[in-house]
Amino acid sequence: MDNRFSDFQEKRMKIFGELVRRYWNGKLKSNYDLNELAQDIKERYGFTDDDMPFIKDHIRIAMGLDPKGDSEFKDELDIIKKSKEIGVPVIARIQGSCEHCGHDSCRCEDVCKYEAHIYRKSEGPVIVENKCLSCGECVTACDFGAIADKIEFLPLIDLLKDSNTPVFASVAPAVVGQFGDDVSMGQLRTALKLIGFTDMVETALFADILTIREALEFNHQVKNEGDVFLTSCCCPVWFNLTKKQYPEVFKRMSPSVSPMIASGRILKKLYKDAKVVFISPCIAKKAEVKEPELKGAIDFVINFRELSEIFSALDIHLKDLPGDEKDHASMGGRIYARTGGVSFSVKTVVNRLEPERVIKLKSKRVDGVSACNKILSDLSNGVDINANFVEGMGCSGGCVGGPRTNIDVSKATRMVNEFGEDSLILTPFDNLNVMKILKQLGINTIEEIIEDNEVNRLLTRKTEL
Structure with missing residues (x-):
């Protein structure tokens, strides 16, 4: 098992907390600031350069955005500034962690009680949207960050202010x-x-x-x-x-x-x-x-x-x-x-x-x-x-x-x-x-x-x- 991906539920919240702190205090104004946050996360948890797409997708999810599967931040902050709502789907799949999971029989395989996803070990979970009830069982069961629900706080900050x-x-x-x-x-x-x-x-x-x-x-x-x-x-x-x-x-x-x-x-x-x-x-x-x-x-x-x-x-x-x-x-x-x-x-x-x-x-x-x-x-x-x-x-x-x-x-x-x-x-x-x-x-x-x-x-x- 790869420790940099383990306990990711807790790490994900720390990523979100740092995102909130910086955005609230006016320290996230450009792609440079987002890249700096991603670099800090990489160093804090021992990730590698190859993991940057995974890290940046989790930053996007924590902002309430869809994952993109690449390393480049583009218009994420502009989208958040204009957002009046968070789009569907609520639950998204993030690439880059399934191959590091050490479970021979991964818990993702059986966790969905509604048969809403088809699990493929090499590719990760595939969510069938017309069956998914968004119960969140798959999100909380995966501790490697392969599935996550969008967090809806960043677009709300400007409203609160x-x-x-x-x-x-x-x-x-x-x-x-x-x-x-x-x-x-x-x-x-x-x-x-x-x-x-x-x-x-x-x-x-x-x-x-x-x-x-x-x-x-x-x-x-x-x-x-x-x-x-x-x-x-x-x-x-x-x-x-x-x-x-x-x-x-x-x-x-x-x-x-x-x-x-x-x-x-x-x-x-x-x-x-x-x-x-x-x-x-x-x-x-x-x-x-x-x-x-x-x-x-x-x-x-x-x-x-x-x-x-x-x-x-x-x-x-x-x-x-x-x-x-x-x-x-x-x-x-x-x-x-x-x-x-x-x-x-x-x-x-x-x-x-x-x-x-x-x-x-x-x-x-x-x-x-x-x-x-x-x-x-x-x-x-x-x-x-x-x-x-x-x-x-x-x-x-x-x-x-x-x-x-x-x-x-x-x-x-x-x-x-x-x-x-x-x-x-x-x-x-x-x-x-x-x-x-x-x-x-x-x-x-x-x-x-x-x-x-x-x-x-x-x-x-x-x-x-």
């Missing part, structure tokens, strides 16, 4: 505890404001709104024994797995968008010319925001691991900051971060809407690819699953088990549960922030969320194939 552009951070419910045991959400808000964000909003607030919507949908659609309703909330891997491989089951899925998309659409409706950045535990969210029907809701996606490196590069120490604490979301919205959270939250609202309902919500919660695939296969084959509400999460443990989290699943789950219990708002139905937002959007009663109006359009996507 523009005082005339409001930029909101919508933070995923799984964020709690990701930046230190003693770091509060208020301190995270302060840190984000220090780097130019206008404010930080809990995505869980929009999960509360969607919980109410899906509870109303459940009451309308599940009338008889045998009726089954699939949540579409949260996980794009679950949504796309169902859509691509189980079209008949997909017809039973809610048309609701994810809380991330709802946050972007609603914030942009409330704040003129606003930009919205989603802070995410996973890679799949980077692909979700680029889907044609959802495009424009979220401008950039930064994951927890990347944000941690950003704070380090900019010398921001969260534990030393004052906390700007706010209570946006209910317990129900906050525990969307872990397996069973959506089911629990929707059930609390169903019970409040129709306490005398004969057919009670009975949920089946599955997490991890194989479990999601199994229950979808059962539904497709007419197997009785003994449930009428199905929640699927692509990652084991739910979003807290995402491939770009900073802490382990069990600890993250515990911290999410504690943060949920700390909320002064028990259920989405009790969240006055929800009604305040809905009234600003012209909605006066909860039931109007599923009627034909502008708010309904903000909260839905097409589920027809």
Whole structure:
């Protein structure tokens, strides 16, 4: 095994951190500066001149650009200055490291659970885009830097420094505890404001709104024994797995968008010319925001691991900051971060809407690819699953088990549960922030969320194939 390529996941973040530090401080203005960075990386990690195309492609990926497979920087900085979005594909293959991998049976060969790539040892992985769900398993499994997801922060820096552009951070419910045991959400808000964000909003607030919507949908659609309703909330891997491989089951899925998309659409409706950045535990969210029907809701996606490196590069120490604490979301919205959270939250609202309902919500919660695939296969084959509400999460443990989290699943789950219990708002139905937002959007009663109006359009996507 060639040590200069090993542990590349960590090296990649250090490359990104150095890129951020230099760009933020005005020290990346020309190709000469980019070449100097590449040379520094080469010397720091013991690479050779032959490795320069590989190094420079990882710099491009860290800038949010496509790899080129050559050594020459050309117009990369000009592209970044003009970028309003990061293009597809989200996950790219980088040449130059596979031949140095010492695994006789490389982990890349079996890691993709969706058969989205064909692995050839001599050439590296080939990603079949119409099958790839952008779950990120291949990226995190390859520690030699052969596959990487684009990082979306550099084009955002100029926006954060523009005082005339409001930029909101919508933070995923799984964020709690990701930046230190003693770091509060208020301190995270302060840190984000220090780097130019206008404010930080809990995505869980929009999960509360969607919980109410899906509870109303459940009451309308599940009338008889045998009726089954699939949540579409949260996980794009679950949504796309169902859509691509189980079209008949997909017809039973809610048309609701994810809380991330709802946050972007609603914030942009409330704040003129606003930009919205989603802070995410996973890679799949980077692909979700680029889907044609959802495009424009979220401008950039930064994951927890990347944000941690950003704070380090900019010398921001969260534990030393004052906390700007706010209570946006209910317990129900906050525990969307872990397996069973959506089911629990929707059930609390169903019970409040129709306490005398004969057919009670009975949920089946599955997490991890194989479990999601199994229950979808059962539904497709007419197997009785003994449930009428199905929640699927692509990652084991739910979003807290995402491939770009900073802490382990069990600890993250515990911290999410504690943060949920700390909320002064028990259920989405009790969240006055929800009604305040809905009234600003012209909605006066909860039931109007599923009627034909502008708010309904903000909260839905097409589920027809």
